[in-house]
Amino acid sequence: MKIVVINGSPKGNKLSFTMQYIYYAQKMFPHVEFNSINIGQKLNNMKIKEETFQEILKEMISADGILWCFPVYVFLVPAQLKKFIELLFENNAGEALKGKFSGVLSTSMNFFDNTAFDYMHAIIEDLNMKYTGFFSNNSFDFDKIERRKTFYTFIKNILFAIENQLPTPRRFNTLNIRKNFVFTPSEVLDEHKLDSNGKKIIIITENYNEKSNLGKMIRKFKSSFKNEIDVYNIDSIDIKGGCISCLTCGYDNQCIYNDGYPDFIRNKLRNNDIIVYALTLKDRYFSSRYKLFLDRAFFNGHTPIIEGVQMCYLLSGSLSQIENLRQIIMALSEIGGGNLVEIITDEFGESEEINDLIYNMAKKALEFSNSGYIQTPTFNSVGGYKIFRDMIYGLPGVLFQADYRFYKKRKMFDFPKNKLIYRIMRLIFKSKKARGLFKKKMFKIFFRPYNKFFKKLDVEQEIREFGI
Numbered sequence: 379m380k381i382v383v384i385n386g387s388p389k390g391n392k393l394s395f396t397m398q399y400i401y402y403a404q405k406m407f408p409h410v411e412f413n414s415i416n417i418g419q420k421l422n423n424m425k426i427k428e429e430t431f432q433e434i435l436k437e438m439i440s441a442d443g444i445l446w447c448f449p450v451y452v453f454l455v456p457a458q459l460k461k462f463i464e465l466l467f468e469n470n471a472g473e474a475l476k477g478k479f480s481g482v483l484s485t486s487m488n489f490f491d492n493t494a495f496d497y498m499h500a501i502i503e504d505l506n507m508k509y510t511g512f513f514s515n516n517s518f519d520f521d522k523i524e525r526r527k528t529f530y531t532f533i534k535n536i537l538f539a540i541e542n543q544l545p546t547p548r549r550f551n552t553l554n555i556r557k558n559f560v561f562t563p564s565e566v567l568d569e570h571k572l573d574s575n576g577k578k579i580i581i582i583t584e585n586y587n588e589k590s591n592l593g594k595m596i597r598k599f600k601s602s603f604k605n606e607i608d609v610y611n612i613d614s615i616d617i618k619g620g621c622i623s624c625l626t627c628g629y630d631n632q633c634i635y636n637d638g639y640p641d642f643i644r645n646k647l648r649n650n651d652i653i654v655y656a657l658t659l660k661d662r663y664f665s666s667r668y669k670l671f672l673d674r675a676f677f678n679g680h681t682p683i684i685e686g687v688q689m690c691y692l693l694s695g696s697l698s699q700i701e702n703l704r705q706i707i708m709a710l711s712e713i714g715g716g717n718l719v720e721i722i723t724d725e726f727g728e729s730e731e732i733n734d735l736i737y738n739m740a741k742k743a744l745e746f747s748n749s750g751y752i753q754t755p756t757f758n759s760v761g762g763y764k765i766f767r768d769m770i771y772g773l774p775g776v777l778f779q780a781d782y783r784f785y786k787k788r789k790m791f792d793f794p795k796n797k798l799i800y801r802i803m804r805l806i807f808k809s810k811k812a813r814g815l816f817k818k819k820m821f822k823i824f825f826r827p828y829n830k831f832f833k834k835l836d837v838e839q840e841i842r843e844f845g846i
């Protein structure tokens with residue numbers, strides 16, 4: 379039996395944590411041929427020769443099963459692997475790969491590994507292949523026998539499914555893309571144009587046709603303001619290659635690449651009040667170029683890089699059918715420290731409605747920026763930063779010293795304490811009588827401070843203190 383391993387790690391076959399599982403599988407299943415293809419490195423500059431791509435595709439077609447093996451990069455697969463997936467679609471590979479069994483294997487810090495798996499699950503089905511599950515492990519957990527046992531079973535299940543040609547349930551519908559809708563932007567009357575009042579606003583986009591819906595949505599947003607809004611095209615930023623996870627940046631946030639990207643982030647992306655991403659959806663995400671743009675931001679470490687910024691999205695595509703992508707957008711804004719104002723797409727409504735939505739988003743972003751409104755944290759950042767905190771405090775913090783300094787300065791090493799009072803209370807609460815007594819008074823105790831607060835509340839004083 380032959381399994382083709384699509385290795386998306388930009389570190390290649392030898393230095394990849396994820397690939398260690400393949401070497402393990404080779405030892406545990408010696409009758410199976412695991413043929414690894416080093417996609418992450420081959421596509422580091424996001425290009426691949428046509429004949430090399432065709433050879434890889436041929437190899438995939440000849441396999442009994444495919445294992446997608448990659449590190450999680452910024453909630454998804456690395457940009458290099460994303461590019462390869464785009465090439466598969468461009469080459470109609472779904473026809474030749476139809477019915478092939480496919481599993482997903484990844485290592486990470488378990489920070490949004492779930493969104494990466496969700497993406498790959500959908501992609502496998504879009505390529506008409508049979509999804510046989512995922513295996514996710516923390517980069518440093520290979521030494522745990524129970525994890526290796528799970529991995530062993532994961533591979534065994536894939537092999538069993540192939541041998542017995544088992545049916546697999548389908549989870550995702552094919553994307554139903556709105557066709558023939560042409561958005562017509564309306565003009566904004568001079569007296570309704572918004573004054574940015576010194577707020578810095580930029581639009582980040584990719585090559586787009588001015589006559590496309592996205593182009594016209596950008597035009598509408600820009601024309602909502604009296605002031606000129608800068609538009610940056612990520613295709614014209616000098617990006618020499620994808621993040622190779624060399625971790626050089628960990629010490630002082632200096633990227634090993636000598637190209638225009640770090641400068642763009644420091645001088646153009648940072649220090650804005652409102653950032654608009656204007657993008658077109660590609661397969662179940664955005665383009666690999668945009669992914670490259672995000673991956674390379676890794677040189678900033680695990681710190682919020684859009685703190686206090688109002689984030690707006692103008693999207694062309696079927697976002698409502700890709701809930702995973704919406705989750706990613708929401709989490710990215712939140713973890714970055716920004717506030718997601720709105721996501722406007724061209725998938726619903728007529729031009730009039732979309733025009734109103736875009737204008738209102740611009741207005742809302744200005745108001746939020748003026749009042750410093752930032753949505754309260756949810757599981758995304760509360761949970762996410764706990765993972766980062768533990769990681770930076772531990773062994774990886776030796777490499778990520780810039781993060782360590784940042785977390786220390788911001789008092790982010792906020793581990794819970796096992797206070798003496800809690801320990802005493804736990805002892806007391808071992809008694810059924812004590813638990814019963816507490817239960818009777820529990821809500822009174824919990825709400826005592828609220829009651830006190832409401833008695834004293836002076837509404838006008840409160841609003842004055844908000845400073846809005």
Ligand SMILES: Cc1cc2nc3c(=O)[nH]c(=O)nc-3n(C[C@H](O)[C@H](O)[C@H](O)COP(=O)(O)O)c2cc1C
Pocket residue numbers: 387388389393394395396397448449450451452453454485486487488489490491516517621622623673674676
């Ligand atoms: C650019 C970049 C982005 C990353 N993004 C994530 C992430 O979103 N979530 C996560 O848990 N780990 C993330 N990681 C950590 C890697 O997933 C992890 O180190 C992985 O084990 C590396 O696997 P490899 O050695 O096979 O390349 C990121 C690492 C890099 C370099």
